[in-house]
Amino acid sequence: MDFMTAQNRARFFEIWKKAKENLPMEGEEALFAEIMLEHREHHSLFDQGEAAMNIDFAGRRQTNPFLHTSLHVVVEQQLQARQPIEVEQALLSLISRGESRHDAVHQIGGLLAQVLYDAVTRNKAIDEADYLLKLRELVY
Known part of the structure; x- marks a missing residue:
């Protein structure tokens, strides 16, 4: 396990x-807690x-709880900042169609995970336009 992953997981356990x-936390x-x-x-x-600490989730069918929680946090931060606004629009659209807020956040987080995966596997910057397109597709 690399140093950054170890530091990240240690922070999770501390929280x-x-x-x-x-x-008390702020x-x-x-939000992580x-x-x-x-x-x-x-x-x-x-x-x-x-x-x-050293559990390797690569290639497992089990959800990586560290990644899952981190994606949740990113989506919640995007909602709080209303940036990009398409995240809020997608959330409201999914809720209006009967999804729970939690499940709607999961769907948005899934899109974010796809965009991040594409960026990492292609060794390129995150394609924000692709993320926005995917979010808009959730709305309509």
């Missing part, structure tokens, strides 16, 4: 510990703390 102990840290608490299916992994 999880604070959340479980009901310690800003992005509080809120989303981690919403996803009960990942609690057992977060409870493992350092023991789960």
Whole structure:
């Protein structure tokens, strides 16, 4: 595991510990904690703390809870900033069609994951136009 991944996961475990102990948090840290608490299916992994540090999710059918939570946070931050506005439009459209807010955020996060994956595998910048197009397709 590379240094950045290890640092990132250590931060997750630190936030999880604070959340479980009901310690005060602000800003992005509080947002991560809120989303981690919403996803009960990942609690057992977060409870493992350092023991789960080296789990490799590549090639597994299991969701990577670190990536999943991070995508959730990015979508929530985009919604808070209303940037790009298409994220909010997609969310409202999905909710108006009967999706729960949580499931709508998952759908938007899935689109974001596709765009990020494409950028990484092609070794190119994120294609914002493609992301906006995918978001607009959710609206209509």
